[in-house]
Amino acid sequence: MAEARPTLIFKSKPMQEIDELINAMAPSDANALIVGESGVGKEVIANAIHARSRRAEKPMVKLNCAAFPQTMIEGELFGYVKGAFTGAMHDFPGMIAAADGGTLFLDEISDMPAELQTRFLRVLQEREYRPLGSTQTMKADFRAIASSNRPIPQAIAENRLRSDLYYRLNTFQIEVPPLRKRKQDIPVLIAAFVRQFAQQLGKPEPDIAPEAFQKLLDYSWPGNVRELQNAIEYAVVLARQGMIGVKELPTEIQLPAALQQAEIAGKPRSGVQSLDDVERTAIIQALAECHGNKKKAAELLGIQRPTLYNKMKRYAIQL
Numbered sequence: 368m369a370e371a372r373p374t375l376i377f378k379s380k381p382m383q384e385i386d387e388l389i390n391a392m393a394p395s396d397a398n399a400l401i402v403g404e405s406g407v408g409k410e411v412i413a414n415a416i417h418a419r420s421r422r423a424e425k426p427m428v429k430l431n432c433a434a435f436p437q438t439m440i441e442g443e444l445f446g447y448v449k450g451a452f453t454g455a456m457h458d459f460p461g462m463i464a465a466a467d468g469g470t471l472f473l474d475e476i477s478d479m480p481a482e483l484q485t486r487f488l489r490v491l492q493e494r495e496y497r498p499l500g501s502t503q504t505m506k507a508d509f510r511a512i513a514s515s516n517r518p519i520p521q522a523i524a525e526n527r528l529r530s531d532l533y534y535r536l537n538t539f540q541i542e543v544p545p546l547r548k549r550k551q552d553i554p555v556l557i558a559a560f561v562r563q564f565a566q567q568l569g570k571p572e573p574d575i576a577p578e579a580f581q582k583l584l585d586y587s588w589p590g591n592v593r594e595l596q597n598a599i600e601y602a603v604v605l606a607r608q609g610m611i612g613v614k615e616l617p618t619e620i621q622l623p624a625a626l627q628q629a630e631i632a633g634k635p636r637s638g639v640q641s642l643d644d645v646e647r648t649a650i651i652q653a654l655a656e657c658h659g660n661k662k663k664a665a666e667l668l669g670i671q672r673p674t675l676y677n678k679m680k681r682y683a684i685q686l
């Protein structure tokens with residue numbers, strides 16, 4: 368599958384540093400581990416490492432360990448010969464072979480079954496492997512890049528990532544900060560995505576109204592760059608008369624900042640909450656659901672509007 372490989376777009380200091388690290392380490396054959404929340408751009412970074420390496424003309428092969436049925440990962444990775452197991456109707460070379468001379472990207476490494484992690488570590492050490500059911504040893508020539516959206520100490524503590532494999536992959540660790548911690552990247556990402564989707568839709572590039580732009584800057588982006596990209600696609604589709612206003616943004620981004628926190632706080636938490644917390648959360652959720660309409664929120668909560676105003680004041684809920 369020939370996918371468009373987007374270039375890394377950034378402006379912030381931490382991303383500049385990552386870009387410099389990629390430049391420094393890409394030409395070597397060193398393994399890399401890329402860590403960060405979902406949607407921060409781990410795959411874009413893996414692509415950049417490959418593209419800036421001496422392996423760039425060879426394939427970059429990606430195995431998503433989370434999306435693949437665990438029982439099939441072994442065969443996908445190592446390949447198999449006809450008859451190696453029920454259903455192996457023909458020889459299959461596998462991804463290590465497909466990545467020959469290039470880069471193997473193991474996405475979500477902590478979702479790889481433990482015993483397979485051990486086998487894979489052996490391939491990294493010995494630089495050879497055997498397809499399932501085969502007696503023939505094959506040379507493994509690939510650079511390994513792995514990703515994890517779980518913090519590494521946690522993945523190791525939960526026995527999801529074998530520490531010996533981790534040390535082997537961790538020659539270079541790239542920690543990608545969430546978008547909310549590098550807001551300087553937001554404007555350049557917006558500009559690139561507006562251009563991209565306007566082109567795709569065959570529309571002229573819309574402008575963004577200042578209030579809408581401010582909303583995009585203020586939002587906390589729990590889904591990181593992927594969420595921003597989706598939001599801009601949505602906005603470009605809805606843009607009218609060449610303009611993206613607040614109304615053309617997805618509703619969660621339109622919400623005032625106080626309500627966005629509520630969306631996060633509203634997720635089930637462990638432990639007992641105080642009644643005040645419960646009440647505060649219920650009010651914020653009602654307001655969020657009613658898009659800030661206090662009359663409707665009061666109805667939803669079964670209280671009078673003045674009572675709602677009092678409680679909002681008491682809990683310092685500002686719209």
Ligand SMILES: Nc1ncnc2c1ncn2[C@@H]1O[C@H](COP(=O)(O)OP(=O)(O)OP(=O)(O)O)[C@@H](O)[C@H]1O
Nearest residue numbers: 373374375376405406407408409410411516592593
């Ligand atoms: N710095 C960036 N420049 C351009 N596009 C980016 C950047 N970061 C992320 N993107 C885009 O955002 C989307 C998500 O990025 P990517 O798939 O690399 O994230 P991820 O960290 O691998 O997420 P997940 O953990 O969910 O797999 C992609 O469409 C990607 O093209």
Ligand SMILES: [Mg+2]
Nearest residue numbers: 409410474514
């Ligand atoms: Mg990814």
